[in-house]
Amino acid sequence: MDALEALVSIRPEKVHVTLAPLAVENAFVGRIDEEIFKGATDHLQLTTDAGARLAAVVANASALGETLHAGDRVYGAVHADDIVVLPSDALATVKDSGGEE
Secondary structure (H helix, E strand, O other), X not given: OOOOOOOXXXXXXXXXXXXXXXXXXXXXXXXXXXXXXXXXXXXXXXEEOOOOEEEEEEEOOOOOOOOOOOOOEXXXXXXXXXXXXXXXXXXXXXXHHOOOO
């Protein structure tokens, strides 16, 4: 059976990222590839174990909170309401332009 492909859009601030495993729907395991400090927030580039690349925006924690850094193995999740499946012609356009999926 052929794998189905879809192009989805997820706002980076809707991606929940933590160091502890999550027992929720739409959860994933991955690694932080890049961490960019932006004052009150960090912008993270993630790669899931399945190979998907995601952007996430997380609040900078206090010294008492969980801190996330490049290279960390992380657990994440996205609520189903925060996933937008784009029309099939959008996937074809991305492929034709040589862009990322």
